[in-house]
Amino acid sequence: MTKSDFVLGGVAAMGAVMFTNPIDVVKTRMQLQGELAARGTYVKPYRNLPQAMVQIVRNDGLYALEKGLAPALCYQFLLNSVRLSVYSNALEWGYLQNKDGSISFYRGMFFGALGGCTGTLFASPFYMIKAQQHAQAVQSIAVGFQHKHTSMIDAFLHIYRTNGISGFWRGVIPSMNRTLVASSAQIGTFPKAKALLKDNGWVTHPVLLSFCGGLASGTLVSVANSPFDVVTTRMYNQPLDEKGRGLTYRGLVDCFTKILRTEGLHGMYKGFWPIYLRTAPHTTLIFVFFDKLLYIRDLYVFPQNKN
Known part of the structure; x- marks a missing residue:
């Protein structure tokens, strides 16, 4: 794993999240509204993405759309610097190629999952604070349990004083399951989508090829990952007792079971459209930025690597 790939992967993801964080805010709130309540029995302050954004700005100001940006940037840097550098180096060392030189779908999924879980x-800790x-x-548009953090630093201090070091990794198991699905699907499908588009002559321009490949990959990720995303948000945001145990969900299986029992399958796909509208462009932007950063690196920093 090269230092440059590590840094570039993280920077590419930070660039993407600058554009997608407001959608992530809406996604989180839609996942929390009507928590463990039957469909049709609760007030829905957030009905769809445009209405939710207007609702947030009207009640809480424009800045509210960028809540959690600092931990979101830190989370994306750490996650993707590991995830993309693992994938990039596996590709460079030939671990992803079949004997005929084509990219193996299953090896891509494996290294995507490996890098994603390690990064997660x-x-x-940053994902937990971001969600909270x-x-x-x-109060007029609040959903879910309300943590009273005034900043990312304040959140870290509060968690440490209340639950110690272990409190930072509460909910890491469902988060790793979420990333396992997302990373394996995202990184496993991205090169396949690019190869399909390029080999058939449908898309040839490098930037547009990365854009279309990321869009196709992000679509699959959204469908596969939505239930795990909902569970992760619920687990991270729930209130705790004095021993740091969740007051709403005991664990991953308990959370899945309670959502399905009270909210049905619909509950597992709450916030799906914000997830899709965030994941597709986020995936696209990460890979576009990463491709361009690698090109700039090879052109100016390591010109001997330029083909």
């Missing part, structure tokens, strides 16, 4: 393990800050809202 390190970055989990995304949920913070004025």
Whole structure:
């Protein structure tokens, strides 16, 4: 794993999240509204993405759309610097190729999952704080449990004083399951989509090829990952007792079971459209930025690597 790939992977993801964080805020709140309530029995302050954004700005100001941006940037840097550098080096060392030189779908999924889970393990505290800050809202549009963090630093201090070091990794198991699905699907399908588009002559321009490949990959990720995303948000945002145990969900299986029992399959796909509208462009932007950063690196930093 090269240092440059590590840094470039993280920077590419930070660039993407600058554009997609407001959608992530809406996604989190839609996943929390009507928590463990039967469909049709609760007030829905967030009905769809445009209406939710207007609702947030009207009640909480424009800045509220960027709540949780600092931990979101830190999370994306740590997660993707590991995830993309693992994938990039596996590709460079020939671990992803079949004997005929084509990219193996299953090997791509494996290294995508390996890198994603490793990155998530390190970055989990930032994801938890991000989710909790995304949920913070004025009373009139508040959903889910409301944590009272005033900043990312304040959140770290509060968690440490309340639950110690172990409190930072509460919910890491469902988060790793979420990333396992997302990373394996995203990185496993991206090169396949690019190869399909390029080999058939449908898309040839490099930037447009990365864009279309990321869009196709992001679509599959959204469908596969939505239930795991909902569970992760619920687990991270739930209130705790004095021993740091969840008051709403005991664990991953308990969370899945309770959502299905009270909210049905619909509950597993709450916030799906914000997930899709965030994941597809986010995936696209990451790979476009990463491709371009690698090109700039090879052109100016390591010109001997340029083909």
